[in-house]
Amino acid sequence: MSDFVDVQVINGGTLTVQVAIPKPLRVVDEITPPPNHGILQIMNQKDGDKRVVWDSNSLAEIRAAKEMFDDLVRKGLEPYRVGHGGKAGLDKMSEFDPMAEQVMFLPMKLAGGG
Amino acid sequence: MSPYITCGSSSSGLTSYQDKIFFNSDTTTISNKYFNKIVNTTTSTSLYETYCSSCVSAYYHDDSTGTTMPWGNYIKAAQDYTIKRSWCSEDGYYAPPVPVQIPLSEQFRRILQSRQTPLFISSRTPIRAADEERELRARQTLRKILGDDGFQRFLRNGFVSVRANSGKVYQIYPGHGMTVVYDRGTPIEKLCVVLRGDFTPTDSLITRYVMIMHDEARFRTLANVWSAPAKRITGLRKFDARPLTQIFQSLKDAA
Numbered sequence: 185m186s187d188f189v190d191v192q193v194i195n196g197g198t199l200t201v202q203v204a205i206p207k208p209l210r211v212v213d214e215i216t217p218p219p220n221h222g223i224l225q226i227m228n229q230k231d232g233d234k235r236v237v238w239d240s241n242s243l244a245e246i247r248a249a250k251e252m253f254d255d256l257v258r259k260g261l262e263p264y265r266v267g268h269g270g271k272a273g274l275d276k277m278s279e280f281d282p283m284a285e286q287v288m289f290l291p292m293k294l295a296g297g298g
Numbered sequence: 299m300s301p302y303i304t305c306g307s308s309s310s311g312l313t314s315y316q317d318k319i320f321f322n323s324d325t326t327t328i329s330n331k332y333f334n335k336i337v338n339t340t341t342s343t344s345l346y347e348t349y350c351s352s353c354v355s356a357y358y359h360d361d362s363t364g365t366t367m368p369w370g371n372y373i374k375a376a377q378d379y380t381i382k383r384s385w386c387s388e389d390g391y392y393a394p395p396v397p398v399q400i401p402l403s404e405q406f407r408r409i410l411q412s413r414q415t416p417l418f419i420s421s422r423t424p425i426r427a428a429d430e431e432r433e434l435r436a437r438q439t440l441r442k443i444l445g446d447d448g449f450q451r452f453l454r455n456g457f458v459s460v461r462a463n464s465g466k467v468y469q470i471y472p473g474h475g476m477t478v479v480y481d482r483g484t485p486i487e488k489l490c491v492v493l494r495g496d497f498t499p500t501d502s503l504i505t506r507y508v509m510i511m512h513d514e515a516r517f518r519t520l521a522n523v524w525s526a527p528a529k530r531i532t533g534l535r536k537f538d539a540r541p542l543t544q545i546f547q548s549l550k551d552a553a
Contacts, residue, residue, distance in 0.1 A: 192495055215438040229496045232432030233439065264508060272445030276512050290505050294494045297522040
């Protein structure tokens with residue numbers, strides 16, 4: 185059975201949907217991925233964030249990571265590339281980049297006036 | 299007891315001065331009298347006088363008990379007077395107090411030192427240690443986003459500052475803290491945007507930081523707008539703003 189991430193999709197509500205983590209990918213605790221790996225970091229209420237790594241040398245893992253990337257975007261999360269070439273920073277992504285070191289998904293639709 | 303104390307007649311331990319009062323149009327016998335101001339550092343007693351347009355009064359004051367005893371009261375209706383002050387030494391000779399001479403180098407060193415300190419201190423609340431795993435993970439993420447220096451500033455100041463495309467600077471606080479907007483250094487408004495749900499304070503900060511950087515208009519649309527906060531600057535310090543060369547020259551001239 186594959187692991188999954190709880191994603192809150194309705195602003196102000198408690199309803200969450202589960203996004204499956206495809207089988208070749210694995211959940212880690214480290215924020216810095218191993219060499220030649222990328223990390224998908226999904227912000228959520230339960231864990232703070234879920235960190236899923238893929239091997240950028242493995243075609244199967246890249247395909248699985250792209251599948252998960254697209255699934256999360258469909259659920260309304262916005263992807264941002266964190267850091268680039270060892271420097272701090274944050275860039276919005278429009279499509280999956282297998283060479284990205286770290287991709288963070290933020291629940292932007294949950295933001296609202298307080 | 300006579301109010302007219304001769305300078306230096308008191309016991310050792312006194313520092314005193316003598317005021318000679320000249321009533322400009324006086325025809326009475328109390329013209330050109332002496333009033334002494336005596337501070338006794340050993341017994342904590344002092345004599346002081348008050349002068350007004352209609353009277354001259356002299357009092358003894360005991361600093362240890364806080365009691366004041368009149369020593370004389372002289373009604374002088376609408377009299378003009380002038381006061382000439384003379385300083386006394388303990389041995390009875392008139393001598394003004396000698397000011398402590400600070401060396402020129404020391405004066406200049408103090409000026410340089412005062413210029414190195416910040417002009418003001420604003421109230422900032424450093425971030426406390428994370429008390430749960432989720433918050434710890436959020437801070438790891440923020441560190442990756444801001445870099446080490448930026449993250450250290452966040453821990454020290456308790457907020458993150460970001461300049462948006464409009465040129466305005468947004469000061470973002472963790473959790474449900476208001477976001478303060480600055481335009482050319484002046485706070486102009488407070489915006490309230492929160493991340494709904496049970497997210498950690500730093501996750502909420504990250505979301506707002508990202509939104510301001512990438513979609514400032516959307517952030518402003520979502521926000522509830524409040525008036526600008528009161529200035530938090532405290533302890534504004536005044537200092538001599540002249541060039542150091544000019545200050546040095548004036549110190550040399552005075553020496």
